Amino acid sequence: MDILRDLMDFLDSSVTMFHAINECEKVLQKSGFIYLPENEKWDINKGKYYTKRNSSSLIAFDIAEGDYHFQISAAHSDSPTFKLKDKPIIEANGYLKLNVEGYGGMINATWLDKPLTLSGRVMVNTDTGIETRLLHINRDLFIIPNVPIHFNREINKGFAFNNQVDMLPIFSAGNLKESDFDNMIAKELGIESGDILAKDLYLVNRQKAAIIGFDNELISSGRLDDLECVYTSLRGFVEAENKNHINVFAVFDNEEVGSVTKQGAMSTFLASTLDRVNTALRKSKEEYYTAIAKSMLISCDNAHAIHPNHPELFDVKNRPVLNQGIAIKESANQKYTTDAFSRSILRKILEKKNIPYQTFANRSDIAGGSTLGNLSNTAVSMNAVDIGLPQLAMHSAYETAGTKDVGYAFDTLKAFFETNIDIKDDSVILEV
Numbered sequence: 001m002d003i004l005r006d007l008m009d010f011l012d013s014s015v016t017m018f019h020a021i022n023e024c025e026k027v028l029q030k031s032g033f034i035y036l037p038e039n040e041k042w043d044i045n046k047g048k049y050y051t052k053r054n055s056s057s058l059i060a061f062d063i064a065e066g067d068y069h070f071q072i073s074a075a076h077s078d079s080p081t082f083k084l085k086d087k088p089i090i091e092a093n094g095y096l097k098l099n100v101e102g103y104g105g106m107i108n109a110t111w112l113d114k115p116l117t118l119s120g121r122v123m124v125n126t127d128t129g130i131e132t133r134l135l136h137i138n139r140d141l142f143i144i145p146n147v148p149i150h151f152n153r154e155i156n157k158g159f160a161f162n163n164q165v166d167m168l169p170i171f172s173a174g175n176l177k178e179s180d181f182d183n184m185i186a187k188e189l190g191i192e193s194g195d196i197l198a199k200d201l202y203l204v205n206r207q208k209a210a211i212i213g214f215d216n217e218l219i220s221s222g223r224l225d226d227l228e229c230v231y232t233s234l235r236g237f238v239e240a241e242n243k244n245h246i247n248v249f250a251v252f253d254n255e256e257v258g259s260v261t262k263q264g265a266m267s268t269f270l271a272s273t274l275d276r277v278n279t280a281l282r283k284s285k286e287e288y289y290t291a292i293a294k295s296m297l298i299s300c301d302n303a304h305a306i307h308p309n310h311p312e313l314f315d316v317k318n319r320p321v322l323n324q325g326i327a328i329k330e331s332a333n334q335k336y337t338t339d340a341f342s343r344s345i346l347r348k349i350l351e352k353k354n355i356p357y358q359t360f361a362n363r364s365d366i367a368g369g370s371t372l373g374n375l376s377n378t379a380v381s382m383n384a385v386d387i388g389l390p391q392l393a394m395h396s397a398y399e400t401a402g403t404k405d406v407g408y409a410f411d412t413l414k415a416f417f418e419t420n421i422d423i424k425d426d427s428v429i430l431e432v
Helices: 002-013 016-028 179-189 224-239 270-282 287-291 340-352 373-377 403-418
Strands: 047-053 059-061 070-075 081-090 095-103 116-125 130-138 171-172 196-205 211-214 219-220 247-253 296-300 326-329 359-361 385-389 391-393 399-402 420-424 429-431
Touching: 002 016, 002 211, 002 219, 002 224, 002 403, 016 047, 016 059, 016 116, 016 224, 016 247, 059 270, 070 224, 070 270, 070 403, 095 196, 116 179, 130 179, 130 196, 179 196, 211 399, 219 224, 219 403, 224 247, 224 296, 224 391, 224 399, 224 403, 247 270, 270 287, 296 340, 296 373, 296 403, 326 340, 326 403, 340 359, 340 385, 340 403, 340 429, 373 385, 399 403
Parallel strands: 070 247, 070 296, 296 385, 326 359
Antiparallel strands: 047 059, 059 247, 081 095, 081 196, 095 171, 116 130, 116 196, 211 219, 219 399, 326 385, 391 399, 420 429
């Protein structure tokens, strides 16, 4: 239960991508990792370091002596939600409403009729320039009300929510004025409202993470996709004993909207970080190319568990269930990176450690989603495999997964980081 309680604290604290990276930093700093700003010169050798970009993506690396190659995990810090627009207040019919737009592919109905708050970052004017402040207002502030069934008799037969009409939260029922919104943020940050220069703010479901079930079988929370993978890969990374290569823990932002940002998986972030490590270690460009060819990536993004009420939506064989291990994901159209070569490496590691695993593939007549593995491979190409913790209700405001799978995922990532994967063209030697 210790790892579950720690995960729940991580989930409750990581209310936005900025807060998730902040929580990762706390763990890394406690474990002795040294921060290297991207805009400063790096002076490094054997040791533990991390850097970040946009305060929403992070890459940490643990440099050991021995064989020169990288073993990398990659997850993402963002989750589907609603983002506040720059001019956020709409006055209508005696109410003040928040002007928001969808971020990613959320299940709209799951956001209605529940307490919400606001979190993100605020850019603040200071005497010396501009500072970034993290914001999380720890109060029940907003609600998005459903239309009563009396006025929408067909809602239980299916209803298409309009984001500009149906998904706007109530800020005030008449007591407040528009300026009170910035006043609220300023009071929370201990500044004057006139010092607010810009905001990246998101709606947050106020429901805390919870263990559910008479036998504690389920964990439910907002943002399980993909903070479960962020947490378990982070724990596996910092607790692994690395004696022989360079372990890398990467968390990218904006996976839910395509990864095509300066801090996304398709950006220069991973490539430039690895290249700078190579340069700082006084390696040649030839040695860098050789190291990349010998490297391996685990793309960590949660997987779909078979749904108890709709098994017909899932493949007849490759259909993970809760609490029976991580899922290795594959796709013939290459939405996932897994192939026979990378699958065999991970399978060998898991079977050596007696760690259970499952497989996931979509039904052949259902198009699946994509993730960050192949997208990051467009910038830095290497052998890679896609995995995830099986979960229910992906992209809901409150998702559900299996409690045992948290430990299995941690064991998987720790074993990956502790195994030296020596890739020799079309063969592999594994050394624990």
